[in-house]
Amino acid sequence: MSFQEKNITVTLVNFTLILGFYLIRVFQMIQAGSFNSTNVFRLWGIIIALAIVVTILATILTHIFSNIILVIKTKEEPHIEDIQDERDNLIDLRGTKVTYTASSIGVALSMLTFVFGQPPLVMFTLLIFFGVLAQIIGDISRLYLYRRGF
Amino acid sequence: MGKNRVKNNIRKLRFSRDEMTQQQLAEKVGVTRQTIIAMEQEKYSPSLELAFRIALVFGVPLVEVFSYDAEAEPA
Numbered sequence: 216m217s218f219q220e221k222n223i224t225v226t227l228v229n230f231t232l233i234l235g236f237y238l239i240r241v242f243q244m245i246q247a248g249s250f251n252s253t254n255v256f257r258l259w260g261i262i263i264a265l266a267i268v269v270t271i272l273a274t275i276l277t278h279i280f281s282n283i284i285l286v287i288k289t290k291e292e293p294h295i296e297d298i299q300d301e302r303d304n305l306i307d308l309r310g311t312k313v314t315y316t317a318s319s320i321g322v323a324l325s326m327l328t329f330v331f332g333q334p335p336l337v338m339f340t341l342l343i344f345f346g347v348l349a350q351i352i353g354d355i356s357r358l359y360l361y362r363r364g365f
Numbered sequence: 366m367g368k369n370r371v372k373n374n375i376r377k378l379r380f381s382r383d384e385m386t387q388q389q390l391a392e393k394v395g396v397t398r399q400t401i402i403a404m405e406q407e408k409y410s411p412s413l414e415l416a417f418r419i420a421l422v423f424g425v426p427l428v429e430v431f432s433y434d435a436e437a438e439p440a
Binding site for chain 2: 217298300301302303361363364365
């Protein structure tokens, strides 16, 4: 598995956990009757902060731990293959395209809640749900392209 | 999925050059080993610049490394 694939896998796991945490918190709020703008926007902040901090930390830790494991296995100086070549860039572009498409569909679906007379809070809750989901779909498509070759 | 129309002799040329490894070729042309594997399996068509760099490493004209199969189904 290349460095890029490891990175994407870690990001994918992170965002899946973040999405799980978000859904659990939203359902807890609904059950407790505390589904209001203050709590929802606080959760928004937590999710965005988590997404940024966890992704940065996970990337650094992946780099360190994958090299430690490599040194233990091969007992040689670590050979860091973190160059990004044209194939990596193209896969990244395709993944970004998938993320944007999924995100756009998500935004449109979120806006549809207004048509059904739902309050803006529902739209905002769905908006971040689809945002994180789009990131997950994009990462899956990137991994698929790496596994397939291109 | 259709077959890639760009064919190549990279594997053959590597073996004819003292059994050059995929890693050695990757380092010489500045890409990852995975990209060389994808090219050899004809899953990825390189850019024109990378194609020229590969031909330069083997010291042969571009047409000896890459060819275009117009009959193949587009990828």
